Amino acid sequence: MAPALEVRDLVKHYPGVMAVDGISFAIPQGICFGLIGPNGAGKTTTIEIIEGIIPHYSGKVLYNGSSKTSSFQEEVGIQFQATSLFSFLTVQESLETFHNLYREPMPLGKVIRLCRLEDILSRRNNKLSGGQKQRLMLAIALVNDPNLLFLDEPTTGLDPQARRHLWEIVETIKAQGKTVVLTTHYMEEAQILCEEIAIIDQGRIIAQGSPDDLVRNHCSGVILSFPKNGCAISHKLFSEKIRLICPDMKIIDAPNRYEIMITEVNLCIEALLRDGIDLSLITIRPQTLEDLFLKLTGRQLRQ
Numbered sequence: 555m556a557p558a559l560e561v562r563d564l565v566k567h568y569p570g571v572m573a574v575d576g577i578s579f580a581i582p583q584g585i586c587f588g589l590i591g592p593n594g595a596g597k598t599t600t601i602e603i604i605e606g607i608i609p610h611y612s613g614k615v616l617y618n619g620s621s622k623t624s625s626f627q628e629e630v631g632i633q634f635q636a637t638s639l640f641s642f643l644t645v646q647e648s649l650e651t652f653h654n655l656y657r658e659p660m661p662l663g664k665v666i667r668l669c670r671l672e673d674i675l676s677r678r679n680n681k682l683s684g685g686q687k688q689r690l691m692l693a694i695a696l697v698n699d700p701n702l703l704f705l706d707e708p709t710t711g712l713d714p715q716a717r718r719h720l721w722e723i724v725e726t727i728k729a730q731g732k733t734v735v736l737t738t739h740y741m742e743e744a745q746i747l748c749e750e751i752a753i754i755d756q757g758r759i760i761a762q763g764s765p766d767d768l769v770r771n772h773c774s775g776v777i778l779s780f781p782k783n784g785c786a787i788s789h790k791l792f793s794e795k796i797r798l799i800c801p802d803m804k805i806i807d808a809p810n811r812y813e814i815m816i817t818e819v820n821l822c823i824e825a826l827l828r829d830g831i832d833l834s835l836i837t838i839r840p841q842t843l844e845d846l847f848l849k850l851t852g853r854q855l856r857q
């Protein structure tokens with residue numbers, strides 16, 4: 555079966571900025587594919603080229619194995635990073651407005667149930683909470699019953715409960731066999747929703763694979779973490795002791811905590827205990843997608 559979406563060597567240049575610098579990937583049917591990367595990495599530019607919003611680029615975009623035709627607009631759904639709605643329309647009226655634009659829309663009742671909008675249908679758009687607005691935007695993206703759905707940072711600014719709510723809806727959409735392209739700044743979101751991710755930095759893909767494989771292949775060892783305040787032993791003494799056992803250890807600069815990446819966790823803990831060091835404030839955790847992201851993209855703020 556042809557990939558749902560394939561891009562080959564996409565390049566987009568703005569004056570003084572190489573926004574997308576030779577990006578290629580293929581997305582199998584029915585998976586959630588995540589694009590993650592720091593601010594300004596080129597994620598939105600990439601998906602807006604695919605969506606047909608950004609003109610004048612080089613490279614190829616293939617949909618179901620062929621060049622895009624006019625049916626592409628009918629068959630995809632897009633939830634933009636930011637969208638303005640008519641303030642004084644209700645949720646029901648907004649849905650009907652978009653529903654009427656398509657020849658073969660999803661039945662409105664199904665969209666409403668899927669995005670859990672039943673209780674707010676008569677509410678005006680300007681009275682919606684952040685989470686309610688995102689559910690409405692998702693419903694509008696789904697109203698044409700798309701096979702391919704683009705979600706550009708759909709949970710930015712939402713509280714943890716609203717974010718989980720949206721994840722559940724995306725899982726339901728995936729279970730219906732739809733292909734999802736997601737950009738996000740939340741590594742937990744990418745880990746939970748995506749079968750495959752591409753990490754983009756400075757317009758290029760710097761790593762790609764399933765979240766678990768990426769972490770396994772790029773990050774060996776575990777993180778030993780302890781608070782900057784409240785530990786009886788100083789950070790310097792602690793790291794010197796660990797370096798004796800684990801010379802390849804790396805100190806990670808994290809807010810409020812010292813984090814040390816070590817490979818020989820059992821040997822380190824045994825040695826610390828032998829020295830009578832109090833380990834009650836120390837935690838050991840596996841490496842995550844976030845650790846990988848920071849390792850590959852660095853920790854400095856990108857402009």
Ligand code: ATP
Pocket residue numbers: 568569571572573591592593594595596597598599600857
């Ligand atoms: P974020 O996570 O902050 O949304 P992003 O990864 O989506 O970032 P893009 O919005 O694709 O990044 O931007 C990539 C680069 O291209 C940035 O340096 C941005 O300033 C630049 N850029 C984007 N659009 C334009 C434009 N219309 N004109 C000039 N430069 C642009």
